Amino acid sequence: TDSTEEIVNSLNQNGGLVHWVNIQTLDRHVVKAAEKIFKFHQLTTEDILNTNHLPKLDVFEDHCFLIMKIFTYSEGKKRFDYEHVGVLLFEDSLLLLQEYPGDIFDTVRLKIKEGSGSIRKGKSDYLFYVLIDTLVDHYLEIMEEMRERAERMENSLLEGEDSVTLNEIIKMKRQMNRMRKFTFPLITEVKKIKTEPPSFFDKSTLTYMEDVFDHLYLLNTNFEYLRERLMDLINLYHYKLSENTNQVMKVLTVVSTIFIPITFVAGLYGMNFQDMPELGWKYGYPAAMGVMAAIAGGMIYYMRRKGWM
Amino acid sequence: TDSTEEIVNSLNQNGGLVHWVNIQTLDRHVVKAAEKIFKFHQLTTEDILNTNHLPKLDVFEDHCFLIMKIFTYSEGKKRFDYEHVGVLLFEDSLLLLQEYPGDIFDTVRLKIKEGSGSIRKGKSDYLFYVLIDTLVDHYLEIMEEMRERAERMENSLLEGEDSVTLNEIIKMKRQMNRMRKFTFPLITEVKKIKTEPPSFFDKSTLTYMEDVFDHLYLLNTNFEYLRERLMDLINLYHYKLSENTNQVMKVLTVVSTIFIPITFVAGLYGMNFQDMPELGWKYGYPAAMGVMAAIAGGMIYYMRRKGWM
Amino acid sequence: TDSTEEIVNSLNQNGGLVHWVNIQTLDRHVVKAAEKIFKFHQLTTEDILNTNHLPKLDVFEDHCFLIMKIFTYSEGKKRFDYEHVGVLLFEDSLLLLQEYPGDIFDTVRLKIKEGSGSIRKGKSDYLFYVLIDTLVDHYLEIMEEMRERAERMENSLLEGEDSVTLNEIIKMKRQMNRMRKFTFPLITEVKKIKTEPPSFFDKSTLTYMEDVFDHLYLLNTNFEYLRERLMDLINLYHYKLSENTNQVMKVLTVVSTIFIPITFVAGLYGMNFQDMPELGWKYGYPAAMGVMAAIAGGMIYYMRRKGWM
Amino acid sequence: TDSTEEIVNSLNQNGGLVHWVNIQTLDRHVVKAAEKIFKFHQLTTEDILNTNHLPKLDVFEDHCFLIMKIFTYSEGKKRFDYEHVGVLLFEDSLLLLQEYPGDIFDTVRLKIKEGSGSIRKGKSDYLFYVLIDTLVDHYLEIMEEMRERAERMENSLLEGEDSVTLNEIIKMKRQMNRMRKFTFPLITEVKKIKTEPPSFFDKSTLTYMEDVFDHLYLLNTNFEYLRERLMDLINLYHYKLSENTNQVMKVLTVVSTIFIPITFVAGLYGMNFQDMPELGWKYGYPAAMGVMAAIAGGMIYYMRRKGWM
Amino acid sequence: TDSTEEIVNSLNQNGGLVHWVNIQTLDRHVVKAAEKIFKFHQLTTEDILNTNHLPKLDVFEDHCFLIMKIFTYSEGKKRFDYEHVGVLLFEDSLLLLQEYPGDIFDTVRLKIKEGSGSIRKGKSDYLFYVLIDTLVDHYLEIMEEMRERAERMENSLLEGEDSVTLNEIIKMKRQMNRMRKFTFPLITEVKKIKTEPPSFFDKSTLTYMEDVFDHLYLLNTNFEYLRERLMDLINLYHYKLSENTNQVMKVLTVVSTIFIPITFVAGLYGMNFQDMPELGWKYGYPAAMGVMAAIAGGMIYYMRRKGWM
Incomplete structure (x- = not known):
């Protein structure tokens, strides 16, 4: 063979x-x-x-x-x-x-x-x-x-x-x-x-x-x-x-923490109650904007201190 | 037996x-x-x-x-x-x-x-x-x-x-x-x-x-x-x-990060203040749309660079 | 003793x-x-x-x-x-x-x-x-x-x-x-x-x-x-x-991914700009509903393919 | 010494x-x-x-x-x-x-x-x-x-x-x-x-x-x-x-899953389209409330069965 | 050499x-x-x-x-x-x-x-x-x-x-x-x-x-x-x-859990139904604010007890 x-x-x-x-x-x-x-x-x-x-x-x-x-x-x-x-x-x-x-x-x-x-x-x-x-x-x-x-x-x-x-x-x-x-x-x-x-x-x-x-x-x-x-x-x-998951979470948290509260404020003044005195104020709109800026600023300050931003 | x-x-x-x-x-x-x-x-x-x-x-x-x-x-x-x-x-x-x-x-x-x-x-x-x-x-x-x-x-x-x-x-x-x-x-x-x-x-x-x-x-x-x-x-x-949890988190973060800020902007112009000059502007609506597109684009650019999208 | x-x-x-x-x-x-x-x-x-x-x-x-x-x-x-x-x-x-x-x-x-x-x-x-x-x-x-x-x-x-x-x-x-x-x-x-x-x-x-x-x-x-x-x-x-955390995250992501974008669309048409042509269209409302359904459907399709739903 | x-x-x-x-x-x-x-x-x-x-x-x-x-x-x-x-x-x-x-x-x-x-x-x-x-x-x-x-x-x-x-x-x-x-x-x-x-x-x-x-x-x-x-x-x-992270996630998911969909419904009827027939219905408001309650109830039922609530 | x-x-x-x-x-x-x-x-x-x-x-x-x-x-x-x-x-x-x-x-x-x-x-x-x-x-x-x-x-x-x-x-x-x-x-x-x-x-x-x-x-x-x-x-x-991820999650959950429900309430009264009796009430607006404060307070109390705040 x-x-x-x-x-x-x-x-x-x-x-x-x-x-x-x-x-x-x-x-x-x-x-x-x-x-x-x-x-x-x-x-x-x-x-x-x-x-x-x-x-x-x-x-x-x-x-x-x-x-x-x-x-x-x-x-x-x-x-x-x-x-x-x-x-x-x-x-x-x-x-x-x-x-x-x-x-x-x-x-x-x-x-x-x-x-x-x-x-x-x-x-x-x-x-x-x-x-x-x-x-x-x-x-x-x-x-x-x-x-x-x-x-x-x-x-x-x-x-x-x-x-x-x-x-x-x-x-x-x-x-x-x-x-x-x-x-x-x-x-x-x-x-x-x-x-x-x-x-x-x-x-x-x-x-x-x-x-x-x-x-x-x-x-x-x-x-x-x-x-x-x-x-x-x-x-x-x-x-x-x-580490990556942690970073992804941080971004989500930063964005949510800043925008969710101020979206609420905006929603507040979007309500249709007949008797909402703020809506008629002369500086109502700038005041609301100021409140929102203050909230966002506070959140940013807090998260900066935490080292998340 | x-x-x-x-x-x-x-x-x-x-x-x-x-x-x-x-x-x-x-x-x-x-x-x-x-x-x-x-x-x-x-x-x-x-x-x-x-x-x-x-x-x-x-x-x-x-x-x-x-x-x-x-x-x-x-x-x-x-x-x-x-x-x-x-x-x-x-x-x-x-x-x-x-x-x-x-x-x-x-x-x-x-x-x-x-x-x-x-x-x-x-x-x-x-x-x-x-x-x-x-x-x-x-x-x-x-x-x-x-x-x-x-x-x-x-x-x-x-x-x-x-x-x-x-x-x-x-x-x-x-x-x-x-x-x-x-x-x-x-x-x-x-x-x-x-x-x-x-x-x-x-x-x-x-x-x-x-x-x-x-x-x-x-x-x-x-x-x-x-x-x-x-x-x-x-x-x-x-x-x-x-890995799966990480990916799920990424999708949540991407969607939230893009839409939460622009939803806020939309909410802003949904407020009922009597004196909001932007609302009367001729190009107010397209301008607002432009701002939202810019925000969304910025977020997308940031997350692309991070490799999350 | x-x-x-x-x-x-x-x-x-x-x-x-x-x-x-x-x-x-x-x-x-x-x-x-x-x-x-x-x-x-x-x-x-x-x-x-x-x-x-x-x-x-x-x-x-x-x-x-x-x-x-x-x-x-x-x-x-x-x-x-x-x-x-x-x-x-x-x-x-x-x-x-x-x-x-x-x-x-x-x-x-x-x-x-x-x-x-x-x-x-x-x-x-x-x-x-x-x-x-x-x-x-x-x-x-x-x-x-x-x-x-x-x-x-x-x-x-x-x-x-x-x-x-x-x-x-x-x-x-x-x-x-x-x-x-x-x-x-x-x-x-x-x-x-x-x-x-x-x-x-x-x-x-x-x-x-x-x-x-x-x-x-x-x-x-x-x-x-x-x-x-x-x-x-x-x-x-x-x-x-x-596994449980992963499943919880999936539900959160599914719900958020479907509703956050369409909530934004709803918010968009809740804006009070004087000059928003879509609002006057005859089929504006059904059209908006269609857009939202399309977005939600796309998200559902994407997550089905990922096996998250 | x-x-x-x-x-x-x-x-x-x-x-x-x-x-x-x-x-x-x-x-x-x-x-x-x-x-x-x-x-x-x-x-x-x-x-x-x-x-x-x-x-x-x-x-x-x-x-x-x-x-x-x-x-x-x-x-x-x-x-x-x-x-x-x-x-x-x-x-x-x-x-x-x-x-x-x-x-x-x-x-x-x-x-x-x-x-x-x-x-x-x-x-x-x-x-x-x-x-x-x-x-x-x-x-x-x-x-x-x-x-x-x-x-x-x-x-x-x-x-x-x-x-x-x-x-x-x-x-x-x-x-x-x-x-x-x-x-x-x-x-x-x-x-x-x-x-x-x-x-x-x-x-x-x-x-x-x-x-x-x-x-x-x-x-x-x-x-x-x-x-x-x-x-x-x-x-x-x-x-x-x-375990703690899992519990925190559950609370977030429960709250989000209940409120995000119904917030969308509320946003829907906050749109300013001129031709939205539901808005004029006599029982439109209670019906919308009912739909929201049904959605929330369904979500709660689902998460109860999962053991998350 | x-x-x-x-x-x-x-x-x-x-x-x-x-x-x-x-x-x-x-x-x-x-x-x-x-x-x-x-x-x-x-x-x-x-x-x-x-x-x-x-x-x-x-x-x-x-x-x-x-x-x-x-x-x-x-x-x-x-x-x-x-x-x-x-x-x-x-x-x-x-x-x-x-x-x-x-x-x-x-x-x-x-x-x-x-x-x-x-x-x-x-x-x-x-x-x-x-x-x-x-x-x-x-x-x-x-x-x-x-x-x-x-x-x-x-x-x-x-x-x-x-x-x-x-x-x-x-x-x-x-x-x-x-x-x-x-x-x-x-x-x-x-x-x-x-x-x-x-x-x-x-x-x-x-x-x-x-x-x-x-x-x-x-x-x-x-x-x-x-x-x-x-x-x-x-x-x-x-x-x-x-630990850091846990803390990030806690902040996200705390903010979301407080604001998401009350944003819904605000969205509720932003609906445009013609027949919403609450909108005409004299104390409708303060009452709505009270409800929101109660919800937020309840959430804060719950999370305090859990040790998340």
């Missing part, structure tokens, strides 16, 4: 000391075929096929099994997707299974090329390190983009711009929560490599792994920071709305 | 290597009868009969005792019930006591049939694993349904639809809380099987139990996620309400 | 294998007298007399000292009181000191009678267990009553009834807080019996104590659950109030 | 088995002089002089060093001050350095006199215990005063009295926070005495110290309780304000 | 027992050159160049590597910057790399001069201590400035001044969060020196380090305190806004 060919193809393509096999589909038959070739546990297959599974790292006697997610975040598209990835590490080969065809291998290949000659001699464990490192760096980049976007939104709110809507903030919070859910377990899981490393894991690779732990810790800190930031953003939105 | 017959019946029906006994009532007399036959502790009986008891797992020398809940969640009915279940595991038999007659055994039987031949040789401990696994998977399904419903509600709110009411959200929160209360203790309790397994527990079954721990961890993570989601949902509802 | 008589009386009354002494006053002289007879530490006396002391359990070489509270909760009276209780357990006697005369002993005696014959052979340690068990069960009952009341209040709020006031909720929260303060330490304190049991404590009694730990854990879980519930209740009250 | 005299004076005054030295100033020269006489570390001096230092207990080989605060809380004055205190405990002497002259020694002296004869034989370690015990009791008293004041404020708010202002609550919260900041570390610090007691510390004194740990635990619990209480108080204030 | 000269220069300038090298740029070439001279790990170089890296302390066999931040906080400028600093400590030399040229060395040099003669004999480890101590003291000073500013803002709000804006509080919260993010990890990182000190670290220096731990603990406590304070500040702002 098409998928089996792909396996053979990758085996040939990477026929060096370490076999890299990249299966870019999570079709049950393909994974089952890989299970037979690489002889891993049936439950591992189930975990690979369950695309809702949380990240985890299982260390077995002769191999490791890692579940991770690849995220695609694009501010332009405002969509946020993730892809299920399973990695099986054996002494002399690495099997990467991912949901959709993607370019993650290109970045890894690039990183390995970038690495100095001394690094190239690395075995499958080093490849494993580069893979995790690439993904964690990728997470950090997405976090940084999110953080920058949150900062821009906060600045817009602080400057009183209308461009930030509640929906936008809420959607960003949802993205952050989903990403957190699918990366958080990794922080503890990857540590297993340190406490119980597989027999074929080189000590020097563990030194490199320290760098990954550092980055995972940074990721965790950045999540907490972004989370607080988004909470602050929502609160800020709410406070700004309260 | 009817219930004793049921016990005998189940014993016969499952007369293989492992005895499965399923008692579908928590009548005191029936449980007491089972206590005598299976020789478990009197306090165990009390725990089985106390339908408010939290989930727990007691590991004794020659048997295990597990308390769990079965939930029935149905979005259509909008009801949420739970059922008290006690499981007693002996070396060669398993006793399941549940509050109401139900179909949980069917699912378990199906799972066992699904399992490959190598699994069928399993003893009571494997049956125990399948039972717990079935229940935890069941919990996860309910969680997933809840999560989907919460997501639909959030989307409705974000799109400004009126279909989501506070009562609905609050009721869902209550269901989630109740479910959490009756599943949370399980997460720590089931771990006891690993730290102090009973003597007759097979090592291979413990490997399968790892899968249950994974799922319980996932359950816990999903609870936290759903909980945060419902909190966000309630807050979103509140923010949307504040 | 009267109190010394009471001691002697109780000693006689319970002249079996285990001496139960129940002192139903915390008068300093009485407690001091008991201190001399039972030879306990002077600081123990101070703790018994300090009715604000938190619950604790001190395990000494030849005796235990327990401080607990008895709560009286009555929904009818809406009062909530508690009573300071000290328990001293020796190998062959148990001394119970309580603030006011009460019926706790009756319940304990009943429990012991209920227990099967095998239990009656128990020594002071078993009596101690029954006493703690009785109190913890008592706490659980009060919790359950509180929970039911909170549920009733929540249902009333959800159904929009006016019967629930903020004051009622706040008072219930205070009661819960006070009860929590005086039972929470017990959860950790009673565990001391397990980690460092006194020499005269029978192993079988420790098995029974497991039941108490279970119930204390349940108590703790129920507290958390009730606490969250009361928080939710207060928030629900707040949300309902916001 | 004056301060050196003070040292000598105190040395003489307390020339018993244990030397008590009380320096009632934190002047650098005086403390430096004491450093030379008592031979403690230069960093200890720095900690004594740094009046912002948090409480701590350092246990050295031959002496202990304790930093605490004395609080002065007075509801009348509504001021809240604290004083920096350093205590140095040697095998045969105790050096107490405090910021301002005060009466703490009087209370300690009183406590020692109160203690029975067996206690008087105590060495410096016992004096140390009495000193800490006195301070912790002092903290508990202040906490109790605060709690009572908070309770009074809460009751006032619940009964709808206007006497409680937000400023008052906020100021109390600040006092509580400051006190918490400067007593909280003590809870863990004093425990050091138990885990690593200095060589000259008597075992019997450690038994007495248990009492201090108890009180510190109580202090901690009371802080949490008071903190929650103040939070509840602020929230209660906020809820009461919301 | 210019940067290499700088290295040589610093080496000469400090040609005593301990070499201090201060590189005031994080140019890749310069750091790479330093890497070759001082022979540290390539990953260390990466950490130095990554200016977003969180603080950390790595203890290697023959050297330590510390990452810290220097903050510049200036209330006047209202800007808040930070600078990335890397410190490499070897047995006989200390390498300090900082992002921008700055004066931190001056303060350190001053501190060393201030230290007594006995301290001057210190090796590189003592210099390391002084450096950390200087930075932590610097953090504490900034915290203190922030705390004072927050207190001034709180006092202004409590006294009802308008000078404090939400934007100002939010910006301060952001500064605090950023500072917290970049100092918090230090608290745990610096402890590593105690648990696994490098071989060349003198025991006496570790005693001095205790002082640093004390200050870091104080820093942590102060952060929590400031954080709570800023939260309280934001809440206070919100409460004050609610």
